[in-house]
Amino acid sequence: MSLLHQGHLGGNRLLDPWNHGSGIMRAVLDRLNWNTSDLDITYVGSLIAIVGAAPAGWRLLRSAWHEVYSWIRQFFLASVTIPGGDPINKNLVKWLASYRPRHHRTFTGRTEVTRGDATDRAASLKKTRRAVQYAPHWDSRWFFYDGRLFLATRDNFSSSAMSDPAYDGIGGEELTISCLGRSIEPVQKLIDAAREYADRQTQYFVIIYGRDRYGMSWQPKMRKPIRRLDTVHFDDSIKQGLLEDIRKYLDPRTQRRYQSRSMPYRRGFLFYGPPGTGKTSLSTALAGEFGLDLYEVKIPSIASDADLEQMFQEIPPQCIVLLEDIDAVWIERSTRPHSPDRRSERSGGSERGGNNASNVTLSGVLNVLDGVGSQEGRIVIMTTNKPESLDPALIRPGRVDMKVFLGNISRKSAEQMFVRMFSPDEFSSGDSSRAVGQRDGGAVNMDEIRRLARDFAEAIPEDVLTPSQLQGFFQLHLDSAHDAANGIVSWVEKEVARQAEGGFEFLENGVAKRV
Numbered sequence: 154m155s156l157l158h159q160g161h162l163g164g165n166r167l168l169d170p171w172n173h174g175s176g177i178m179r180a181v182l183d184r185l186n187w188n189t190s191d192l193d194i195t196y197v198g199s200l201i202a203i204v205g206a207a208p209a210g211w212r213l214l215r216s217a218w219h220e221v222y223s224w225i226r227q228f229f230l231a232s233v234t235i236p237g238g239d240p241i242n243k244n245l246v247k248w249l250a251s252y253r254p255r256h257h258r259t260f261t262g263r264t265e266v267t268r269g270d271a272t273d274r275a276a277s278l279k280k281t282r283r284a285v286q287y288a289p290h291w292d293s294r295w296f297f298y299d300g301r302l303f304l305a306t307r308d309n310f311s312s313s314a315m316s317d318p319a320y321d322g323i324g325g326e327e328l329t330i331s332c333l334g335r336s337i338e339p340v341q342k343l344i345d346a347a348r349e350y351a352d353r354q355t356q357y358f359v360i361i362y363g364r365d366r367y368g369m370s371w372q373p374k375m376r377k378p379i380r381r382l383d384t385v386h387f388d389d390s391i392k393q394g395l396l397e398d399i400r401k402y403l404d405p406r407t408q409r410r411y412q413s414r415s416m417p418y419r420r421g422f423l424f425y426g427p428p429g430t431g432k433t434s435l436s437t438a439l440a441g442e443f444g445l446d447l448y449e450v451k452i453p454s455i456a457s458d459a460d461l462e463q464m465f466q467e468i469p470p471q472c473i474v475l476l477e478d479i480d481a482v483w484i485e486r487s488t489r490p491h492s493p494d495r496r497s498e499r500s501g502g503s504e505r506g507g508n509n510a511s512n513v514t515l516s517g518v519l520n521v522l523d524g525v526g527s528q529e530g531r532i533v534i535m536t537t538n539k540p541e542s543l544d545p546a547l548i549r550p551g552r553v554d555m556k557v558f559l560g561n562i563s564r565k566s567a568e569q570m571f572v573r574m575f576s577p578d579e580f581s582s583g584d585s586s587r588a589v590g591q592r593d594g595g596a597v598n599m600d601e602i603r604r605l606a607r608d609f610a611e612a613i614p615e616d617v618l619t620p621s622q623l624q625g626f627f628q629l630h631l632d633s634a635h636d637a638a639n640g641i642v643s644w645v646e647k648e649v650a651r652q653a654e655g656g657f658e659f660l661e662n663g664v665a666k667r668v
């Protein structure tokens with residue numbers, strides 16, 4: 154009978170509710186040692202119904218929470234929203250990442266654009282391959298700061314951030330910081346803390362701002378380690394005078410004096426001299442020395458006076474503005490747009506050649522230097538290789554308060570440069586009285602370095618070679634101070650002869666040719 158019964162069951166497996174897709178459940182329950190024959194089918198049905206309804210319930214709960222949250226936000230939270238592209242956005246995201254770091258399980262991954270990761274072996278093997286950068290990903294975060302509860306939420310990723318070539322993967326989404334209470338003061342304090350944190354992070358760097366690729370806005374273009382002023386070699390007394398002048402200008406008492414006497418509070422400098430003598434390097438070193446950001450304006454690449462004016466209006470007051478190649482401005486005093494044939498007639502412009510031609514006029518530059526758009530408190534540095542072609546109006550006192558000539562290298566500067574090149578790296582460990590040269594048998598005493606530097610300087614003709622030429626020579630001999638001192642005489646002979654011949658040297662089938 155029992156066999157019959159079993160056979161009966163076997164023949165009606167389709168009628169058995171356990172067979173309707175429930176084999177797996179049965180197996181699971183069997184494993185859990187549940188007696189499946191004790192289970193009530195209605196109980197299982199309710200269980201399935203509950204599980205099926207769970208997502209809908211979850212959605213309901215979520216929308217209820219959103220409703221409640223928007224009420225809380227409206228009545229109990231004070232908040233500040235920061236757009237994705239704003240620099241404070243990045244400051245806050247970095248600060249949040251460093252403030253009580255937590256274990257994250259979700260990250261965004263993107264190809265590193267800022268610096269290579271030395272730990273990525275594959276990337277270091279193939280030099281052009283960039284490492285992947287992983288940043289914690291979050292949409293909302295509760296945290297305590299200064300005894301208060303805050304909520305940070307991120308939303309609406311700004312597509313412009315992604316298309317920005319300088320975007321480093323941090324920030325970019327609209328960020329809202331909220332705090333319990335009716336005042337935004339705690340949020341403002343938190344934002345200040347994030348900015349201070351960002352300032353501390355960048356204190357060893359000069360931030361160089363440039364126009365974005367569409368010329369629409371200023372963007373941090375580069376973060377350069379601060380270059381010490383003693384690494385830019387030129388006349389020491391001029392250097393000291395320049396430093397003193399800027400120090401005095403930035404003193405708050407000077408600002409008050411200027412204002413009380415109704416004088417425009419700004420300072421202008423002209424750095425002039427042959428290419429490769431340190432005009433740009435000096436400007437960045439000064440920005441580092443005085444903790445100022447540097448805004449780079451390349452005159453030849455600006456389309457019109459209106460663009461120049463717009464750029465100046467967006468530059469903050471306390472900074473250095475570097476107007477490079479100022480000789481490229483159109484000397485004719487006109488603000489009208491130029492037609493192509495008129496441009497070719499421009500005085501001085503033809504002499505400068507078409508490549509360096511700019512649509513920016515002299516009056517356009519004068520307007521931004523001291524017109525309505527000029528900001529109080531700026532330092533404007535103009536650089537040129539051709540001071541003789543500058544209009545006197547551009548460099549009159551008030552627009553240019555100090556002219557600094559950066560010329561070819563003197564013997565004294567060459568000696569200083571030699572000592573700097575072979576002195577021990579101050580960040581490397583070891584005996585600082587000994588300079589390391591890999592091919593000098595390990596280390597060279599500083600007294601020896603100074604002696605070699607004096608011999609080296611003897612071989613340098615006074616004011617003939619540029620500092621950048623000499624830097625090129627050092628790059629070939631960084632491994633050995635002795636090699637550098639021994640090789641300088643023949644190198645100088647070749648350089649001077651090459652300079653006398655002029656033109657441009659190139660290699661064809663391994664043979665040097667000149668055009």
Ligand SMILES: Nc1ncnc2c1ncn2[C@@H]1O[C@H](COP(=O)(O)OP(=O)(O)OP(=O)(O)O)[C@@H](O)[C@H]1O
Pocket residue numbers: 384385386387427428429430431432433434435537538620621622624
């Ligand atoms: N006076 C100097 N002291 C130390 N290094 C210098 C000096 N002048 C130039 N150099 C080196 O030469 C290179 C070019 O310098 P830089 O761009 O500052 O020259 P520049 O005068 O601005 O040239 P250009 O007129 O072509 O723009 C840099 O790497 C810099 O380190």
